[in-house]
Amino acid sequence: MPDQNSTLRAQRRAETQRMIQAHALRLFTERGYDATTVTDVAEAAGVSPMTVYRHFPTKEDLVLFDQNGRLVAERIAASSAVHPLVRRIGIALIDSAAALTGGGHADDLTANRRFLLARLRLMISTPALRAKHLDNHYALQQAIVDALGDDATDPEDAFRARAAASACLAALHTALVRWAEDDGRTELPEVIAKALAAAFGDDIVGTGPDR
Known part of the structure; x- marks a missing residue:
């Protein structure tokens, strides 16, 4: 077939x-x-x-290529429009991080988590990759806006969506650097949630099936 x-x-x-x-x-x-x-x-x-x-x-793509944009977009597209933009985007970032790291205990890194850690360390320590990473940032921002569909078709709505995405991605970057510095001993989704809470307030990331 x-x-x-x-x-x-x-x-x-x-x-x-x-x-x-x-x-x-x-x-x-x-x-x-x-x-x-x-x-x-x-x-x-x-x-x-x-x-x-x-x-x-x-050559940069050998480090920077990942599936995160697709995962985030899928989760945003499936999220409820009744929630604020930053909540929809933040939860999608947390859930995609959980999928990429594969879960597990902090003292028992899975292959996926070691793989992601290696990528992050290289992106942080290599100037050429840090510069290229900015392109990936814009691509992920656009993927988020596209995933919002009808909620971001109007120019003003699209502007707000880009602003929300950019703010959430800044929190994500801070969380990724912290996670890499901590050698992956903490759970990445938890670090991202903490960064988002610091930026937007403790209630921005809800729990439960209706989040």
Whole structure:
């Protein structure tokens, strides 16, 4: 069936991307970002440089590429419009972080959490990645606005949505830096919730099935 074949291709593509990215993060961590070439990554992953570039158009993408934008957008699109924008966006950021880190106890980091920690450390310590990260910030902001759909079609509504998204993403960035500095010993969703509460008040992130 065409749909099944399409799904299998997407799964294989995602597996190849994750494999290449894992080797890239390991080499960047061991040798340094600037000292590692795309050819080095290709050799470690057992693929050609062309294959690496097919999945990651730039060297920076080997670190910055993730699924967070898609996860956040899906959760915002499914959220209730009765809640304030910052609450809808904040909860989506928390829930997507929970999905990316895979849960678990703080003293037993999962592979997903170690993977995310490696990416964050590189983004924080590498000037070229910090600059490129700003592009990702704008892309995620736009993904959030797009996910709000009819709630952000009017120019004024879109402006408010961008402002809310930008403020929430600033809190997210602060939380990610804190989590990386703490070596992932705390739960990332909890750190994000704490950062959002500091910015918007303790009641901005609710609990329960209707949140």
